Amino acid sequence: MQLKVTSLRRTSIRVILLGILALVFSACHLDMYDQPNYKPLQASDFFADGASARRLVDGTVSRNGLKIDERTTGRVGGDPAGEYVSIEQTGVELGEALVARGQARYKIYCASCHGEKGNGKGIAAGPIGKGPLGLVVPSLFYVDEIKGKPVRGESFDLASAPDGYWFKVISQGVANPNYDPNKPPTPDNPRYTMGPYNHRIQDVNDRWAIIAYIREMQKNPPEK
Amino acid sequence: MAQVFNRRANTIARLSIFVGVPVVLLILISVWWYYTRSDWVRDVGPAHAVVQPGGGFSHQLHVGGLKMDCRYCHNSVEVSSSANIPSTETCMGCHSQVLHESPKLEFVRNSYVNEEPIQWNKVHDLPKFVYFNHSIHVAKGVGCSSCHGNIASMPVVYKTQALYMSWCLDCHRAPEQFLRPQSEIFNTTWTPPADQIEQGLKLKEEYGIRDSLQLTNCSICHR
Numbered sequence A: 001m002q003l004k005v006t007s008l009r010r011t012s013i014r015v016i017l018l019g020i021l022a023l024v025f026s027a028c029h030l031d032m033y034d035q036p037n038y039k040p041l042q043a044s045d046f047f048a049d050g051a052s053a054r055r056l057v058d059g060t061v062s063r064n065g066l067k068i069d070e071r072t073t074g075r076v077g078g079d080p081a082g083e084y085v086s087i088e089q090t091g092v093e094l095g096e097a098l099v100a101r102g103q104a105r106y107k108i109y110c111a112s113c114h115g116e117k118g119n120g121k122g123i124a125a126g127p128i129g130k131g132p133l134g135l136v137v138p139s140l141f142y143v144d145e146i147k148g149k150p151v152r153g154e155s156f157d158l159a160s161a162p163d164g165y166w167f168k169v170i171s172q173g174v175a176n177p178n179y180d181p182n183k184p185p186t187p188d189n190p191r192y193t194m195g196p197y198n199h200r201i202q203d204v205n206d207r208w209a210i211i212a213y214i215r216e217m218q219k220n221p222p223e224k
Numbered sequence B: 001m002a003q004v005f006n007r008r009a010n011t012i013a014r015l016s017i018f019v020g021v022p023v024v025l026l027i028l029i030s031v032w033w034y035y036t037r038s039d040w041v042r043d044v045g046p047a048h049a050v051v052q053p054g055g056g057f058s059h060q061l062h063v064g065g066l067k068m069d070c071r072y073c074h075n076s077v078e079v080s081s082s083a084n085i086p087s088t089e090t091c092m093g094c095h096s097q098v099l100h101e102s103p104k105l106e107f108v109r110n111s112y113v114n115e116e117p118i119q120w121n122k123v124h125d126l127p128k129f130v131y132f133n134h135s136i137h138v139a140k141g142v143g144c145s146s147c148h149g150n151i152a153s154m155p156v157v158y159k160t161q162a163l164y165m166s167w168c169l170d171c172h173r174a175p176e177q178f179l180r181p182q183s184e185i186f187n188t189t190w191t192p193p194a195d196q197i198e199q200g201l202k203l204k205e206e207y208g209i210r211d212s213l214q215l216t217n218c219s220i221c222h223r
Helices: A002-026 A096-109 A125-129 A163-172 A204-219 B008-036 B059-065 B088-095 B103-114 B134-139 B144-148 B165-173 B196-207
Strands: A192-194
16 A cells, blocks of 8 residues: 555656656747748748749839829829929929938939949949940039930930939939840840849839939039 | 765765855856857857858948948838848849959859849848847837947958847837937947937937837737
8 A cells, every 4th residue: 555655656746747848848849930931032942943032923013103103104194105204293392301312312322333422433433334335324413524425215415314314214224225135134235234223212202302312413513 | 883984075075065066056057058148059250150152242342341331232121121132133233344254253143144043141030939120220220230230340241149039128128228310320330429328318209219118018029
């Protein structure tokens, strides 16, 4: 009898110990650390190209771009073949705040090539000029430097280009006129001479802000 | 009958209590500290720099040398939870012409021509039960370098913080220690002024930052 009680106690202690151990080890699995969902740009073993970020389907319209008008396209009525508009026609609220915003955005996205002073002599402009295409980064703030500089496919020169054209350049870049789509887009056959910035400057108002800032600087360019 | 223990046993017994027990405790505490609190186990510091494909992208060169803004590449940091890793097109904006024959950049050109994404290596990998949003921190006065260190000085990026929950809470309890004005957010060498607490409290008011009770609510970070 005495013996039985001891073994019972021993068994119950063992069971409790086992329970505690089970609790300790069950807390060690990492399901919550690594849940079956994707973080932005995480690699995927589901899609063939290994990317969880999927390409947009052709013709996708961003939620900011649902309204196709002067502000979102830079052309009259949002018509892809329409005349370029001036910034006053876009309905964007003009003023100091817009110019200040434009200055800040310009410094982030434009200054590396076009220069903080808008003279086309940003830190990357020199090395770009030594590339296979020998590109020259145009001045932006000094109108006299771009007077008469032709704009491919347009009747105006760069100095008198309407705001809508600048919007197009920021959004879609400048296509390389000699690009051969049958050849890979290698450095001697690039798609663009200036890449599009629509995916980096996603808010169209920011693009107009940059244009407003450039216009302001053209009126009163900084000392060279 | 001879003594079972000789005289020396007393000393050994005392030693085992006054030295042995602390030593064992010390070892236990060290092991616990190593696995839960140390920087080594969290891969912090230059020794744990994360090497990237193609020998690596140098933030020291691009940010420190060329003075590029963080947001040129990490362009969604102000509007999204994720700061964004740039697409190959962003690299090729310059590198289709700059260093266009460099063998170091071959993987970038290949990625562009073959339309295959570059697989960059993650430096900070938060567990998925943590909700972190870059845009709110940037908007409310937390600068890049508060968490990422002086990226402009790093040829190869490494972690400067172990990202322990207690570290997050240090700031969520008293954000005034770290807040900066909007003009300094992307300054990688920002150092707090002498009157940081005073300035920080003013900024906290300006930014409309919630009180610490709300900021330390579980569901702020665990959603």
